[in-house]
Amino acid sequence: MLYTPHLTTRKIMPEMQEFPMLSLSSRITPEHLFYIRNHFPYPIIDMRTWGLQINGLVNRPLYLRYHDLLQMHQVSIPVTLECAGEKRALFVPKTRGEQWELGASSHAVWTGVRLMDILKAACILPNAMEVTFEGMDKGVRTDMQGIFTYMRSLPIKEALNPDLLIALYMNGKPLPFRHGYPARLIVPGWYGMASVKWLQRITIIDQPFKGPFQAVDYVYVNTAKPVETIRLNSTIAQPSDQQVLAKGEHLLLGTAISGDSPVLFVEVSFDNGMTWQPASWLDPHESYSWRRWCLKWTATNSGTYDISVRATDAAGNVQPEIADWNEKGYGYNAIQKIRVYVD
Amino acid sequence: MLYTPHLTTRKIMPEMQEFPMLSLSSRITPEHLFYIRNHFPYPIIDMRTWGLQINGLVNRPLYLRYHDLLQMHQVSIPVTLECAGEKRALFVPKTRGEQWELGASSHAVWTGVRLMDILKAACILPNAMEVTFEGMDKGVRTDMQGIFTYMRSLPIKEALNPDLLIALYMNGKPLPFRHGYPARLIVPGWYGMASVKWLQRITIIDQPFKGPFQAVDYVYVNTAKPVETIRLNSTIAQPSDQQVLAKGEHLLLGTAISGDSPVLFVEVSFDNGMTWQPASWLDPHESYSWRRWCLKWTATNSGTYDISVRATDAAGNVQPEIADWNEKGYGYNAIQKIRVYVD
Numbered sequence: 218m219l220y221t222p223h224l225t226t227r228k229i230m231p232e233m234q235e236f237p238m239l240s241l242s243s244r245i246t247p248e249h250l251f252y253i254r255n256h257f258p259y260p261i262i263d264m265r266t267w268g269l270q271i272n273g274l275v276n277r278p279l280y281l282r283y284h285d286l287l288q289m290h291q292v293s294i295p296v297t298l299e300c301a302g303e304k305r306a307l308f309v310p311k312t313r314g315e316q317w318e319l320g321a322s323s324h325a326v327w328t329g330v331r332l333m334d335i336l337k338a339a340c341i342l343p344n345a346m347e348v349t350f351e352g353m354d355k356g357v358r359t360d361m362q363g364i365f366t367y368m369r370s371l372p373i374k375e376a377l378n379p380d381l382l383i384a385l386y387m388n389g390k391p392l393p394f395r396h397g398y399p400a401r402l403i404v405p406g407w408y409g410m411a412s413v414k415w416l417q418r419i420t421i422i423d424q425p426f427k428g429p430f431q432a433v434d435y436v437y438v439n440t441a442k443p444v445e446t447i448r449l450n451s452t453i454a455q456p457s458d459q460q461v462l463a464k465g466e467h468l469l470l471g472t473a474i475s476g477d478s479p480v481l482f483v484e485v486s487f488d489n490g491m492t493w494q495p496a497s498w499l500d501p502h503e504s505y506s507w508r509r510w511c512l513k514w515t516a517t518n519s520g521t522y523d524i525s526v527r528a529t530d531a532a533g534n535v536q537p538e539i540a541d542w543n544e545k546g547y548g549y550n551a552i553q554k555i556r557v558y559v560d
Numbered sequence: 561m562l563y564t565p566h567l568t569t570r571k572i573m574p575e576m577q578e579f580p581m582l583s584l585s586s587r588i589t590p591e592h593l594f595y596i597r598n599h600f601p602y603p604i605i606d607m608r609t610w611g612l613q614i615n616g617l618v619n620r621p622l623y624l625r626y627h628d629l630l631q632m633h634q635v636s637i638p639v640t641l642e643c644a645g646e647k648r649a650l651f652v653p654k655t656r657g658e659q660w661e662l663g664a665s666s667h668a669v670w671t672g673v674r675l676m677d678i679l680k681a682a683c684i685l686p687n688a689m690e691v692t693f694e695g696m697d698k699g700v701r702t703d704m705q706g707i708f709t710y711m712r713s714l715p716i717k718e719a720l721n722p723d724l725l726i727a728l729y730m731n732g733k734p735l736p737f738r739h740g741y742p743a744r745l746i747v748p749g750w751y752g753m754a755s756v757k758w759l760q761r762i763t764i765i766d767q768p769f770k771g772p773f774q775a776v777d778y779v780y781v782n783t784a785k786p787v788e789t790i791r792l793n794s795t796i797a798q799p800s801d802q803q804v805l806a807k808g809e810h811l812l813l814g815t816a817i818s819g820d821s822p823v824l825f826v827e828v829s830f831d832n833g834m835t836w837q838p839a840s841w842l843d844p845h846e847s848y849s850w851r852r853w854c855l856k857w858t859a860t861n862s863g864t865y866d867i868s869v870r871a872t873d874a875a876g877n878v879q880p881e882i883a884d885w886n887e888k889g890y891g892y893n894a895i896q897k898i899r900v901y902v903d
Contacts (some may be wrong), residue, residue, distance in 0.1 A: 218604055220573060224564035226580040228800075230563060237569040282901070313802050313901045349600055359806040360903035395562070457571070461654050463702040534684035558656045 226252060227315045231255035231356070232395070236320035241454040243502050245295075245470055246323035246386055248393050254300045254321065256367045256430065258355035260415050262399065262465050269383070269400055273349075273420035275339035281397050286385055293328040294380055294405060297474055297507040301408040301435055301444045304452075304549035308364075311415035312546030319452050321552075322432070322509050327403045328386035333379050335419070341373070346422045348376040348515075350402050353415040357362060358429060369413055373403065380505070383416065406446050406476035407504035407534075408548075410435050440545040445477030448550040449536055451483050451510070452529035458555040465513040466515045469496070471526060472507040478530040484511040485527040490552070527552045567593060570741075572596035572656045574699070575738075575844070579663035584797040584813060587843050587852055588638075588664035591736050597643045597664065597761075599710045599773070600699035601707075604760050606743065612726070612743055616692075616764035620685035626742050628727055629673055636671040637723055637748060640817055640850040644751040644778055644787045647795075647892035655889030662795050663762035666852050670746045671779040676722050678762070688764045691719040692771075693745050696758040701772060711770035712756055714747065716838035723748050723848070724761065748848035749789050751891075753778050774790070781887040790819030792879055794826050794871035801898040809858045810835040812839070814869060815850040821873040826877070829868040833881075836870070859902040870895045 224234035234253040236246055246252075264283060271279040302314055311334035315321075336348070352367040369422035374383075382403040385392055392398040397414030410430065433445040451473040456462060473480045479502055484493035496510035516522070527536045540551035567577035577596040579589055588597075614622040643664035645657055658664075679691070696712040707839065716794060718724075726745040728735055733742040740757030747754035778787040794816040799805060817821045822845060827836035839853040857867070870879045881893035 220575055222569040222572055223577065225568045226565045226582065234566065239569065239572060251869060296777055311802055311899070313804050316800070316802055321845055357806070358903075359804050457659070459659055461656050462704050463700070483576055556654070558703075 222250065224523060230256050233315050235317060236323045237320060238454040238460045239457060242428055244324060245388060246325055248387055251323040251325060251396060252321050253395060254409060260353035260382055262353060267399060269416055269508050270418045271339045273422055274342040274506045275421055276342065279339050286400060288535055289330045290334065291328055292382060293326055294382060294402055295326045295503055296486040296505045297322060297324040297505040298409040298412055299447050301410055301547040305546040307549055308540060308542055308546050311346055313546060314437040314546050322357065325387050327382055327384040329382040329384035331379055332378050332381040332383055335398055344423045345373045346423045347426050349420045349422060349426050350413040350416060350547060351418040352413045353417045363430060367413065367430060369411055369430055408444055408447055418435040444547045448548050449528055449530050449534050450550040451536065452525050453526050453553055455553055456557050461560060462516060463557045464516050464559055466513060469514055472509055473528040474507040477529050478532040479509060479526045483526060483528045483529050484514050487522055489523055491527055519559050521556045522559060523554060524557065525552050525554045561888055565593065574600050576658050579661060579666045579744040581662040581797040582800060587667055588731060589668060591730055591815060594666040595664050595737060596738060596838055597752060599699040605696060609845055612683045612759055613761045614678060614759060615683040617688045617766060618764055619685065623684050629743060632673045632678060634671055635674055635725060636669055637725060638669045639746055639748045639848045640665060640667040640773050641752040642790050643776060644753055644890040648889040649887055650892055651883055651889050655887060657889050661817050666902060668730050670725055672726040672727035673724040674722055675724040675726055675833055676720050678726065679719060681724050684764050687766045689766045690714045690715055690769050692762040692763045692769050693756040693759060695756045696760045708772060710756065710773060711771045712754055712773055751790055752785055755840035780890055789892045790817055792871055792873050792877050793893040794869050794879065796896055796898055797901050804901045804903060805859060807859055807902055809856060812855040812857055816871040817850040818873050821875040823851060823871045825876050826869060826871045828855050830865055832866055862902050863901050865902060866897060867900065868897045
């Protein structure tokens with residue numbers, strides 16, 4: 218029990234908990250420290266009756282019991298999930314919503330059935346345009362009347378990406394209830410809102426889905442574009458901002474990720490971006506995983522140090538100096554800066 | 561396990577954990593959510609040999625085993641502890657050190673032996689000036705060479721205040737190791753640095769104690785004054801800053817405290833301090849306890865609301881508009897302001 222890092226509780230109902238980035242000792246996040254961003258109270262699930270429906274524009278509607286899913290071909294893929302509101306607290310001016318700091322992101326190995334296999338088994342009709350995913354979690358919203366279930370859609374092309382999973386396991390163990398048991402959609406490379414928990418229904422439709430978690434939330438209000446793939450980003454996990462250090466060698470440690478193009482390298486600056494030095498990778502490249510970087514730094518002189526980190530992707534993109542401010546505070550990915558003091 | 565608030569982990573070694581203020585459902589903080597601010601790694605304690613020494617300028621040096629302390633007259637006092645760095649993250653510009661937000665403060669009922677009874681039993685000599693308290697926790701500092709134990713002093717007059725305890729119990733249960741077992745000094749009304757954990761020695765001296773946790777840390781650098789009693793302060797526990805609310809009735813809930821003069825009333829403003837309305841007390845007045853306040857607020861119109869809270873004490877003091885900035889970030893007690901959105 219000593220020296221236990223905890224989730225940072227941002228909200229109790231619905232539950233919102235942040236991964237403590239300072240405890241980034243392994244690439245994989247232990248399940249009990251994996252961030253949680255719910256939209257509604259936890260659903261009540263009766264496994265005697267639970268099954269996953271696949272319906273809409275299909276030739277063969279399916280109803281897959283938990284047992285059926287367990288019997289299907291299983292695939293394991295490491296995928297980092299990241300809330301679209303990650304680092305929202307860093308926006309200036311602040312924006313409405315949970316004030317996520319650095320840890321609205323976590324990494325796990327997900328195991329389950331390829332969504333593609335299920336969609337093929339259902340025989341999608343040619344006029345299919347989108348696929349909707351409905352969770353069992355439901356409740357009220359502040360901005361409209363009625364009871365809503367949490368529901369999202371994907372374009373049919375994205376839904377047929379062979380790396381999308383209906384996950385039944387997380388880090389080799391049955392998916393914890395708090396993370397979507399019995400079945401959770403995993404959409405690699407997309408912000409976490411796409412990875413619908415407590416799945417109960419998949420529907421193939423011939424028009425754009427306009428549910429409130431698609432058309433009202435998870436929209437960059439400044440450009441009216443939907444929030445989709447994870448923007449190029451990097452994070453300093455240690456030291457933390459305003460930390461006091463002794464003279465000597467310190468390890469700077471953090472993560473980098475992009476949902477679009479592989480991150481090629483991470484650089485660190487000690488002079489507010491005048492000059493940059495490359496960090497080293499602690500992890501190999503994997504398509505959908507954050508990759509930890511580190512840099513040994515010897516602090517020989519007392520003083521105040523400003524440290525910045527930036528990632529560059531294979532397409533030549535670099536993180537922006539200033540975040541793309543938007544009213545609902547999504548997709549913060551500006552270069553992170555911290556200040557530390559050497560005594 | 562569902563909807564579990566956690567401590568917010570600010571640092572792993574030494575351990576620093578913050579109480580989640582959003583879970584202020586009772587006046588008393590459950591032990592597992594009580595904030596932790598350690599200066600060193602946890603000490604190793606062998607209860608077969610542990611005893612509390614009382615020495616220095618006394619006629620009768622004492623050595624009190626745990627069993628001896630348990631046999632002495634026990635007193636229970638509710639005392640709120642608050643880290644001197646509480647709300648440090650709110651200073652502008654930021655200051656070095658742990659970026660505590662709202663919850664570097666917690667409340668418990670402490671039970672143990674009056675320090676006064678022990679000092680009397682030891683027969684203090686007339687030239688006594690200060691009393692030092694030494695914990696068993698020790699380690700290195702960033703700013704000077706050597707190994708230090710955590711050690712603090714009090715003026716003799718303060719040490720003889722009958723409300724100071726050598727606490728053996730917290731909330732009616734044996735003091736948890738993380739909170740100072742087997743014995744912790746409790747100094748009501750003072751910031752938490754005075755309430756030395758894992759006590760091993762009490763020494764009466766005839767000169768001012770100049771240890772680094774007395775003369776280097778816990779000093780307001782701007783005035784060169786020592787950090788002592790808890791400044792008049794109030795906190796909004798719910799709603800949280802940037803929260804989105806539905807139209808209708810909401811409960812504003814928070815705490816108020818002062819280590820100097822009783823808090824008379826708490827007021828809330830919805831117009832940046834132009835007008836103020838009184839909050840109601842949820843708890844009775846107790847000398848050393850935070851007191852929870854609440855205010856029912858009916859949000860009838862959509863919009864953005866700025867909410868401020870301020871406390872006034874019996875001496876007529878009001879919290880300042882702007883915090884008393886000091887280099888090490890102690891004693892933040894400016895009027896807290898949050899912004900919420902009604903949809």
